Amino acid sequence: MTSYRYAGVMATKKKVTLYVDEDVMRAARVRAARTDKRDSEVVEDALRAYLGFDVLAGVWARSGLGEDEAMRLAVEETHAARAEKRAARGS
Secondary structure: OEEEEEOOEEEEEOOOOOOOOHHHHHHHHHHHHHHOOOHHHHHHHHHHHHHOHHHHHHHHHHHOOOHHHHHHHHHHHHHHHHHHHHHHHOO
């Protein structure tokens, strides 16, 4: 695993194997070549954007919450959202 810094936080990279549509991977490789990045950087950037990491980092930076408090709040909200989904499904 490789460590790196994202939004001021140390993180770890892990090698993974994914099955991706050929057209999607071709587009990622073209983007990588045009932006002078590695394929993995383009895919990671796309995943981070899709998952809202940039929004999360911005909110976290403005919130003034410490890491422990932010994690506690995130876990509480995740549990609440899952409970709402279960209730909506009737399970």
